[in-house]
Amino acid sequence: MTRIVAATVAVLLAVEVCAFALADRALVVTITGAALAAALLWIRSNLVRHADAVSDTPVDAAANSLQRWHSRTETLISWADSTRADWDRRLRPMLARQFELAVGARTRKDPDSVDATGRMLFGERLWPWVDPDNISRTGATEPGPGRDVLDEILQRLARL
Template sequence: MKRIVAAGFLLVAGSELLALAGTDRSLILIMSGVAVACALLGLRWYLVRDSRPDAEEQRIDDAAESLRRWLSRTETLISQADATRRDWDRHLRPTLARQFEMATGQKRSKDRAAYDATGRILFGADLWAWVDPENVSRSGVTEPGPGRAALDEILQRLERV
């Protein structure tokens, strides 16, 4: 749109310069009027073209596709809550730790003691063990994860922050 406005401005200015350079000064008004009309028609064409139903359908399709991807990711994460501790540590723990940092403003790299204390206050010792990014188990390959109930409680506490 900026290009069309700039082109219209340049068209009007150019037509006025041409009319001024000519010998008949009575054409300035006519040439400027034609240039403005062309610029306005071009702008109208651009606005009508942009608001076509196809463009609206494309936006709706993009939003629907985005929602489907989000739903698929969410279902995958929820299914990993019932999987093993290794799956929890690989997929859910980093996501939950990131959400915890965004919700509380605590950064693990700045002050580990304050980070840990905030996590224990918010979640309690039992749930903080499942969110704490430092509590990744290297040997818990077949150990069960905490399950959906723990994930639900963690998410509810994050929402309250």
């Protein structure tokens, strides 16, 4: 921006010098006014262009981020409504990881403690859907638990 203003001042000074070299003083006012108007229009157009570029970037980035989040959430919900194999392959690892992070316990170090904590937190009905050791090998034919179970599990994880 400072370069634009400096260039404008330099052009105006050059126009002033050229205009004063002429003998007709009425022409000096006209040339100076035209040069000043052109410089101000040029600065305004650059400011508008710069403001549009600055304002578009964060909004587009936020909109793109929101669109990706929305698409990912729809995919997760569709996996919850799909087969148990999809649940075991895609949702169970994510839920188990979130559970381990929330509780601060690692499954490999003390599996009995993690199992007891999971049963206390989720109850007997929901814990089998979060338990990382409860993967079914024949899950392709079994239905998944559905979005209601996913919603309840996520609500209980959010309370931690």
